[in-house]
Amino acid sequence: MINKxxxxxxxxxxxxxxxxxxxxxxxxxxxxxxxxxxxxxxGLNLAWDDVHAVATLQGVxxxxxxxxxxxFVMEGNNDIDGYWWNKYSRKxxxxxxxxxxxxxxxxxxxxxxxxxxEGVVVYDGNVPSTSNVASSVAGIENLVAIRYDDTPGxxxxxxxxxxxxxxxxxxxxxxxxxSMFTGKKGMxxxxxxxxxxxxxxxxxxxxxxxxxxxxxxxxTEFAAYYIDQxxxxxxxxxxxxxxxxxxxxxxxxxxxxxxxxxxxxxxxATDDPSQPVGTDLQxxxxxxxxxxxxxxxxxxxxxGGFPSWAYKYTMHASGIHDDVPTEWEFSRxxxxxxxxxxxxxxxxxxxxxxxxxxxxxxxKKYTQDWISHKxxxxxxxxxxxGKVNVAGRNFIIFYVGDYDASAxxxxxxxxxxxxxxxxxxxxxxxxxPVLAERVPHxxxxxxxxxxxxxxFASADNGAGYIMPGMLQEPREISGLPSGLxxxxxxxxxxxxxxxxxxxxxxxxxxxxxxxxEGLDCYASFSPNGIVPQKTVTASLHGNMPIIRADLDINxxxxxxxxxxxxxxxxxxxxxxxxxxxxxxxxxTWYCEVMDEVKAQDENIVLLDAxxxxxxxxxxxxxxxxxxxxxxxxxxxxxxxx
Numbered sequence: 001m002i003n004k005x006x007x008x009x010x011x012x013x014x015x016x017x018x019x020x021x022x023x024x025x026x027x028x029x030x031x032x033x034x035x036x037x038x039x040x041x042x043g044l045n046l047a048w049d050d051v052h053a054v055a056t057l058q059g060v061x062x063x064x065x066x067x068x069x070x071x072f073v074m075e076g077n078n079d080i081d082g083y084w085w086n087k088y089s090r091k092x093x094x095x096x097x098x099x100x101x102x103x104x105x106x107x108x109x110x111x112x113x114x115x116x117x118e119g120v121v122v123y124d125g126n127v128p129s130t131s132n133v134a135s136s137v138a139g140i141e142n143l144v145a146i147r148y149d150d151t152p153g154x155x156x157x158x159x160x161x162x163x164x165x166x167x168x169x170x171x172x173x174x175x176x177x178x179s180m181f182t183g184k185k186g187m188x189x190x191x192x193x194x195x196x197x198x199x200x201x202x203x204x205x206x207x208x209x210x211x212x213x214x215x216x217x218x219x220t221e222f223a224a225y226y227i228d229q230x231x232x233x234x235x236x237x238x239x240x241x242x243x244x245x246x247x248x249x250x251x252x253x254x255x256x257x258x259x260x261x262x263x264x265x266x267x268x269a270t271d272d273p274s275q276p277v278g279t280d281l282q283x284x285x286x287x288x289x290x291x292x293x294x295x296x297x298x299x300x301x302x303x304g305g306f307p308s309w310a311y312k313y314t315m316h317a318s319g320i321h322d323d324v325p326t327e328w329e330f331s332r333x334x335x336x337x338x339x340x341x342x343x344x345x346x347x348x349x350x351x352x353x354x355x356x357x358x359x360x361x362x363x364k365k366y367t368q369d370w371i372s373h374k375x376x377x378x379x380x381x382x383x384x385x386g387k388v389n390v391a392g393r394n395f396i397i398f399y400v401g402d403y404d405a406s407a408x409x410x411x412x413x414x415x416x417x418x419x420x421x422x423x424x425x426x427x428x429x430x431x432x433p434v435l436a437e438r439v440p441h442x443x444x445x446x447x448x449x450x451x452x453x454x455x456f457a458s459a460d461n462g463a464g465y466i467m468p469g470m471l472q473e474p475r476e477i478s479g480l481p482s483g484l485x486x487x488x489x490x491x492x493x494x495x496x497x498x499x500x501x502x503x504x505x506x507x508x509x510x511x512x513x514x515x516x517e518g519l520d521c522y523a524s525f526s527p528n529g530i531v532p533q534k535t536v537t538a539s540l541h542g543n544m545p546i547i548r549a550d551l552d553i554n555x556x557x558x559x560x561x562x563x564x565x566x567x568x569x570x571x572x573x574x575x576x577x578x579x580x581x582x583x584x585x586x587x588t589w590y591c592e593v594m595d596e597v598k599a600q601d602e603n604i605v606l607l608d609a610x611x612x613x614x615x616x617x618x619x620x621x622x623x624x625x626x627x628x629x630x631x632x633x634x635x636x637x638x639x640x641x
Contacts, residue, residue, distance in 0.1 A: 024101040028109050030054060030072040030246070030352075038235040048232060049147050049155040050106060051245040052131065055352075056138040056145045057109070059252020061116045062355035068113065069100075072246050072352040075411040081352050083414055088441060094360060106155065107163040110144070118142045120166045122156070124173035125149060127181055128229035128271070132258040133204045135224070137170055139252035140217050147229075148173055172204065181207070199275035202283045205259060209283075213257060213290045220291035222256035224248065225305030225330075225341065230260075230271045230312065237310040241350035244305065247407065250354035250438050251304055259287060262313045263330040270317045281333075285477075288337035292480065300464065300490045301339035302437065306405070310346055328509035331467045335511065336478035338471070338486055340464030342435060344407040348584075351407035354438040362440045366447045368456060368499040370528070371610035373618070381607075381615050388619045390576050393603045394569045397612040398590065399504045399531070399581040403431040404459040406438040412584060413442060422587040423451030425594060426608035430504035431456060433494035434463040443498070455609040457502035462487070462526070463494040469511035469534075472518050484521040491525045501528040502613060505549060505581065508533040519544070529613040531579055538575050538620055545617040553580045558589060562596035569604055577616050 033050050037043035054070060061067045073080040089095040103109040121143040123134035134145035144166070149156045159166050173180045180190050183200030192210040196203050212218045224247070231243045251258065262269035265278035272280070291301045307330050309323035310316050316323065327345075334341065344351060376382040383389045403409050409431065429446070436443045446456070461468060470476070471483035495501065503526040506514070513534030514522065519541040522530050529545045539546045551568050555561040569578055582590075597604050607615070 024099040025066065025095075026068040026109065026112060027100050027102045028054060028068065028070050029102075030070050031074065033072075034074065034240050038240065044232045044235060045147075045149065045154065047235070047240070048229065048243060048245065049149075051243065052135075052248070053106070053144050053146050053155060053159070054109070055245050055248040056135060056143070056252050057113060057117065058249035058353070058355050059139055060142050060144070061113050062249065062359075063253040066356045066359045067116075069356050070246070070352055073241060073350050073411060075348070075415070078411075078414045080411050080414070084353075084357070084410070084441060087445070088360075094441070107158060110159055110166065111164045114164050114166065116142075117144055117166070119169035120144055120146050120160055121170040122146055122148045122160070122168050122172060124179055124181075125229065127173070127179055127200060127204060129201045129204045129260065130172040130181075131229045132224075132226065132260055133208045134172055135248050135252055135258045136208055136212065136218065136256070137172075139255040140212055141169060143169055148177060150177065197275070197279050197283070199272055199279045201269065201272040201275065202261075202279050205261070205283050205287070208257070209286060209290065213287065213294075216294065217255075218257050219255040220257065220294040221299055221301060222251055222254040223287070223291065223301055223303045223339070224251035224256050224258045225303055225307075226258065226260060226344075227308040227311055228260045231308075234311050234317075237316075238346045239350075242308075242310075242346055244344060244349050244351075246350055246352040247304060247344055247354070249352070249356075250358060253355040253358070257287060257291075259284065260308070260312075263307070263326065263333050264313060264319070264321060267320055269313065270319045271312050284333065285337075288334060288339060289478070291339065292337045292478075295338070297338070297481070297483075297486060299338075300486060301334075301337070302434070302464065303334060303339050303341045304344060304406075304438070305341065306343045306345040306349065308346065325510070328467070328507075331465060331507070332470055332510045333477060335467040335470035335483075336475050337480065338483045340434075340461070340466040342432070342438065343402075343405040343465045345405060348405070348408045348411045351410050351438065354406065357439060357441050358437065360441040360444065362436065362444050365497055366499050368501075369610070370501070371614050373614075376611065376614055376618075379611065381611060382618060386618065387622050388576075388615050393605050394576045394578060394601075395605050395607050395612060395615065396565065396569070396578045396580060397428055397607055397609065399430050399579060400427045400585070400590075401430040401459050401505065401581060402583050403429070403435070404461075404465045406435045406442075408584070409435060409442050410439055413445070416584065416586050417446065417449075419587040421591050423453050424587065425590050426453045426455065426606060426611075427587065427590060428502070428504060428609040428612075429454055429456050430459040432459040432462075432464060433498040433500060436494070436498070453608065456498065456500060457504040457609060458495065458500050458526070460505040460507045462503050462522075463491040465507070467507060467509050467511035468518055468521070469508055469513055469515075471521075472512065472515055482517070484517055488521045488524045495525045500526075502526060502609060503530045506530055506532040519546075528610075529616065537572075538577065538616070540617070540620045543617065545613055545620050547577060547579055547616060549581065550579050551581070552583070553593075554583050554585070558592035559596050561589075561593045562600060565593070565597055566600045566604065569601070575619070577612070577619065
């Protein structure tokens with residue numbers, strides 16, 4: 001009788017907690033996982049298991065409305081999640097007046113939200129790739145991902161065996177704890193008619209392809225490239241939070257597919273050295289092709305994440321390739337299938353609460369003013385007859401980047417954007433507009449707090465990190481029809497909303513440079529300028545000015561940086577326009593650099609973006625010589641170094 005009443009009380013508490021959770025925003029502090037001793041198995045399991053389970057829970061419960069917020073990401077002494085919560089909980093802001101409920105334990109948290117989920121997908125701690133498959137399945141079937149571990153006190157023990165006793169709806173291993181997958185050639189992959197790839201790592205992905213991708217259960221507009229449980233083998237290879245499990249929530253909310261696969265076809269993946277050479281690449285291509293087909297060549301595939309080069313697939317992990325070539329190769333491959341990445345790269349790769357912030361209400365449109373020829377004349381940049389008034393000067397612009405990753409702008413806003421010297425110099429902030437999908441609140445914050453000297457252009461390649469040359473026919477790797485039209489349509493939507501007309505950098509990498517069709521594509525959404533790597537020094541395509549990407553200037557010492565700028569301007573004397581790329585530099589750094597540049601050469605002038613690109617356009621029109629040939633019409637003689 002007593003047990004009967006106890007059960008009734010437990011049920012009532014569950015209902016009450018679920019109702020409570022539904023009316024208030026739940027708060028859970030995950031920062032204790034950052035204090036775990038990663039040199040012990042217990043610490044590793046705590047750091048991995050708790051964040052993974054909570055991130056998948058967030059993805060499900062925040063899918064339709066913001067219900068659960070976590071504190072997790074620290075950048076130095078900056079509490080990133082606290083920073084953004086506090087900013088938008090002030091009077092008049094989005095979260096003002098919202099009631100909250102803080103949960104102290106995993107048991108409390110999962111009991112409160114039990115009614116929002118269908119149960120658990122349990123994955124195999126001995127088969128690393130099953131952790132990513134679990135995140136995929138969690139999003140599709142409204143489950144939370146929990147690693148199998150029947151040790152007393154494990155998360156599995158606390159949430160599945162005891163506590164709220166969440167029901168297991170999907171096993172990615174046998175219920176007795178033995179592996180479901182074998183990776184043995186000649187054997188069928190369980191629950192499919194596919195033979196094993198010969199790779200224990202790849203077979204779970206193939207299982208997912210057959211069970212979820214080919215059956216149309218997965219949302220192939222979104223994908224996530226994050227490290228699997230292999231992280232546990234090298235937890236100190238990067239910052240503590242770079243298991244990037246906190247990033248999973250958004251992609252779980254989108255019912256995306258997750259993977260961690262090598263882009264190289266000339267060696268086995270470094271985390272699976274016994275696999276047949278190129279197995280990872282073949283699985284990746286199969287996933288990307290399915291996504292392309294299911295998106296019907298009408299939509300791009302948005303991939304969050306970045307090669308975990310410190311852990312896998314590079315010389316840092318006993319591979320034969322360096323880190324930048326690996327980044328470029330992955331980009332080259334996904335671009336061939338109409339996919340791009342939101343590049344959560346190492347060091348600042350962790351992002352939390354994107355599933356929560358995706359609901360932030362932005363304006364319908366954010367505008368920026370361009371400059372007229374009349375105004376350029378008033379500023380002394382054009383002569384009375386409409387030519388660039390060079391007068392012995394050299395004009396420079398900084399590519400203020402790289403803001404092609406939601407995680408990067410989230411973490412570095414407090415230390416960079418909030419720098420007290422922002423606004424003292426004209427800076428071209430290059431931020432990918434597609435980041436508005438995961439961090440719309442940050443994009444909005446930039447615009448409403450910008451000074452007259454803060455101008456916005458797109459970061460590398462447009463509305464996402466892609467290699468546009470791989471969109472052009474003939475398309476190496478995929479052999480698919482041109483993807484330029486779908487890319488232009490995709491970018492126009494974001495450029496129009498965010499008032500962009502410049503693409504601050506085009507990474508060509510291992511891909512072909514832009515051909516005529518590619519340039520037409522960019523001219524359709526970036527009419528005021530682009531900066532490719534594979535082009536002549538300066539040119540015009542129609543009325544779109546083009547300047548070649550030049551030097552990265554990232555020296556910490558402003559004097560050294562200034563010296564390199566002055567030297568390069570002298571070397572590159574063919575035109576008086578110069579572009580320099582800088583990564584994660586504070587406005588104070590730019591002020592100090594320009595003070596030193598002026599001390600060395602007072603004729604070097606930093607222009608704001610409209611002035612720089614407006615003058616470059618005029619200069620190119622005036623100084624690019626057109627040769628007329630009897631048989632071929634006009635041919636532009638471009639300025640080359």
